[in-house]
Amino acid sequence: MNKSSIKNAVIPKKEKHVRDGYTRNMGPLDFKSRISEHTGDIMTISSNEVVTIPPTMSIIGAVKTMLEHGFRRLPVADAGTNRLEGIVTSKDIVDFLGGGKKHLMVKNRYKGNFLAAVNANVSEIMEENVVSLNVKDSIKNAMDTMIKQNVGGIPVTDDENKVKAIVSEKDFVFLLAGIMTGKTVNEYMSKNIITAPPDMPIGTAARSMINNGIRRLPVVKGDVLVGIITASDIMRFLGSGDIFEKLVTGNTAEIFKVPISTLIKREVVFTVPETDLGETASIMLDKNVGSLPVFENSQLKGIITERDIVRAMAE
Template sequence: MHKNNQTMKQGDRLLKMPGKLDRGPIEFKSRIAGSEGEVMGIATRGVISVPQTMTIIGAVETMTAYGFRRLPITDAGTHRLRGIMTARDIIDFLGGGDRFNLVRVKHGGNLLSAINESVREVMTQRVTTMPHTATIAGAAEIIVTKKIGGLPIVDEEEALAGIVTERDVMKALATEDTDVTVEEVMSTGLRVTGPDTPIGSVTREMITHGFRRLPLVSDDVLFGIISASDIMKYLGSGEIFTRLSTGDVAEVMGLPVRTLTGAELYTTTPNTNINDAALKMLQKGVGALPVIEEGKLIGLITEFDLVKAFYEE
């Protein structure tokens, strides 16, 4: 109990941490016009998608195998987009939000039974899309204003033609030199949790506050960072089943979140140029970098923060 209270105090303190610089409101500049259809030049084509009838576990295994954060759901015949399943939808299903009712209510808490429901039960049905004629600037504007990590691209028949993500847009916009530093655009006032926090509590925290990742802090020391994708992989890799003996979801979601951390932790510093931060994210294949100053966590810079920063420039 004492440890949980200590973790909460750490979170409260970091939540109140003010940002050092304020870049003001977003103003999208008309000078970044772009050319029609250029978004297809940075998008992924030949996108893997699955039908609405696929099981939840089948879709999660597909996402895990290919390293996807999102998976389009389409009609098998027409390839028309019907929805999308994201890592966020999965942590919602595992205990974070309303989708958990499928496990808790319909299947009495039995995860092994619930994961064989069709993906239509948990997918996001109202999907923001882009036409294949769109510009990169148009993609950046939607990502920043609607805070969407990936946009399916559709053709004239509403069939899936590709997908463009924050990472794609960041890579395209980061080609221009800038003197902006990480400190100017990083997210501050962070909510954190402790490495011994139950996985189920972390999923609820993420869904409640709209986070994709949470830094793990113990005694003012950064232990790691947990993302929605990490929790999704817990299910998709099959690891969750090695820890499941009764089938009850509480059995595996009550484990400490440090159980899911193990990959090398990459960080940055406040005075790092955002071009260098973007390059590091691309090279390491990560979506965020904790910002460390004098051994302490002072912020977090994400792909979203960088897309916003480069677009504003």
């Protein structure tokens, strides 16, 4: 891992950014009791304004729906009954557009005809063995399921398998924000992180994400962290008007050679190893990010993600 400094960094203010405007100074025991208060009621933290798509929607239709609503995952449900049939994520889209095995469908099934491929049903790339929760499940069960199944979001269904809500890692971050847990970033951050140079082609970055099972890449130039790109950033780029037109007309090689530096749109927000996870959650919510690079003495030491926070809460 490169020992990197920071360019255009945003240093979080010392005051705590929390959803209700104050910091809850609760110790580890109080934190655990807060989780248990919600036992048996996953719906208290889930989003019931869930957007579903039918399995017959085109792949490009799914991309447009994700971009329109700012989601990185969509439950796929029967149009008539709303029964859950699968799920599609931004990583599935990146995989299909050129990142991994799903892209073979373009070559093999559609003979390289990208336009025909993106108009195929989303059911062709969705995950059919979808992990789901029941509306009667507990928050603790949801956390354990996320960790065990290694997923970032789970549809919530009723006893008839009809989609009623969706719970994501961000919902748990929201639950933790402002609580002083006694647990620090250093205990849960990933220390062996995969980075990428600014001139790495988008196609190479997409394959790196898919092959390594990650959805974000810190971008490092020399010893300077210049930004972070995500699978959603790549999907947004490939699904944009002019770029998408080039894809469907066969200019894929040109598109996938574009450097990832073109995707960096925001300043770097970071944290330090001794930061409490409750404060870290507040920063993530306040800055609308799913991860924070961790710096110590101007050197990149790791990265803390929403999933790391869920893992800490599940212990």
